[in-house]
Amino acid sequence: MRNRVPRHIVCLTFDFDTQSGFIARGMTTPTPLSRGEFGALASKRILGLLKSHGIRATWFIPGFTIESWPKECAAVVSDGHEVAHHSWAHVPPANQSREEEEADLLRANNAIVKLTGRKARGYRSPSWDLSEHTIDLLVAHGFSYDSSLMGADYIPYRARKGDVAELGKPYKFGRETVLIEMPISWSLDDYPHFEFVRTPQTVLPGLQSARTVMENWFDEFLYMKRTTEWGVLTYTMHPYVIGRGYRMLALEEFVARLAKEGAVFMPMEDAALEAKAKLFS
Numbered sequence: 001m002r003n004r005v006p007r008h009i010v011c012l013t014f015d016f017d018t019q020s021g022f023i024a025r026g027m028t029t030p031t032p033l034s035r036g037e038f039g040a041l042a043s044k045r046i047l048g049l050l051k052s053h054g055i056r057a058t059w060f061i062p063g064f065t066i067e068s069w070p071k072e073c074a075a076v077v078s079d080g081h082e083v084a085h086h087s088w089a090h091v092p093p094a095n096q097s098r099e100e101e102e103a104d105l106l107r108a109n110n111a112i113v114k115l116t117g118r119k120a121r122g123y124r125s126p127s128w129d130l131s132e133h134t135i136d137l138l139v140a141h142g143f144s145y146d147s148s149l150m151g152a153d154y155i156p157y158r159a160r161k162g163d164v165a166e167l168g169k170p171y172k173f174g175r176e177t178v179l180i181e182m183p184i185s186w187s188l189d190d191y192p193h194f195e196f197v198r199t200p201q202t203v204l205p206g207l208q209s210a211r212t213v214m215e216n217w218f219d220e221f222l223y224m225k226r227t228t229e230w231g232v233l234t235y236t237m238h239p240y241v242i243g244r245g246y247r248m249l250a251l252e253e254f255v256a257r258l259a260k261e262g263a264v265f266m267p268m269e270d271a272a273l274e275a276k277a278k279l280f281s
């Protein structure tokens with residue numbers, strides 16, 4: 001049953017947060033809001049780039065963005081991309097009670113049904129911080145994959161529930177669930193490399209050279225090719241971050257190089273289905 005032909009999948013994923021992340025952090029003065037607003041403008045450029053390369057991607061869209069930027073979200077759908085779940089208000093589940101988390105999950109899924117006609121198959125948590133209930137809730141609500149954990153790089157795995165971490169004791173592993181984990185990494189996310197953030201508590205310098213970052217990202221693909229026969233590599237981007245002109249040029253070149261190296265681009269739901277058939281059937 002194992003297919004010996006090498007196959008290296010790339011999922012380009014876009015977290016279409018617009019202003020939601022700023023509002024969730026209480027940054028509601030005009031300039032931070034406009035910073036998120038830029039994502040709506042940039043989404044059109046990204047859709048154009050994807051179309052010109054014939055790539056279908058996954059857009060993790062908060063309910064907030066669906067209801068605040070309906071035309072931009074409709075364009076994502078009409079271009080054939082997957083729309084996946086990214087909360088309603090961009091509040092990390094780790095900061096919510098189970099009831100709040102479930103209510104937000106349902107509200108955002110309703111927005112996705114209105115936009116696309118279907119419930120989301122995949123979930124990615126805001127700020128990549130799951131609660132102890134998230135996996136359980138995703139399974140209960142029929143999701144097929146999550147993309148918020150970092151326990152692997154190229155090989156999807158089954159998300160566990162009920163792990164116990166206690167200081168001074170060995171780690172206790174919980175039970176594997178049916179949920180496929182499509183692993184991610186901050187190193188393969190545009191945000192920490194590029195965004196300059198200044199708050200009273202911290203300064204994130206960001207503002208790195210786009211081509212240098214993409215060189216690292218490209219090497220990650222080459223290493224996957226060298227070390228696996230079959231694998232999935234996920235890159236995470238935010239329209240208001242990656243959509244700046246010089247980053248778009250670097251992204252365009254990066255995508256062309258990946259294609260030349262044999263990358264198979266697909267939406268994450270398709271990669272999760274392939275992983276399920278290949279690894280867990």
Ligand SMILES: [Zn+2]
Pocket residue numbers: 015016017021086090126127
């Ligand atoms: Zn986000």
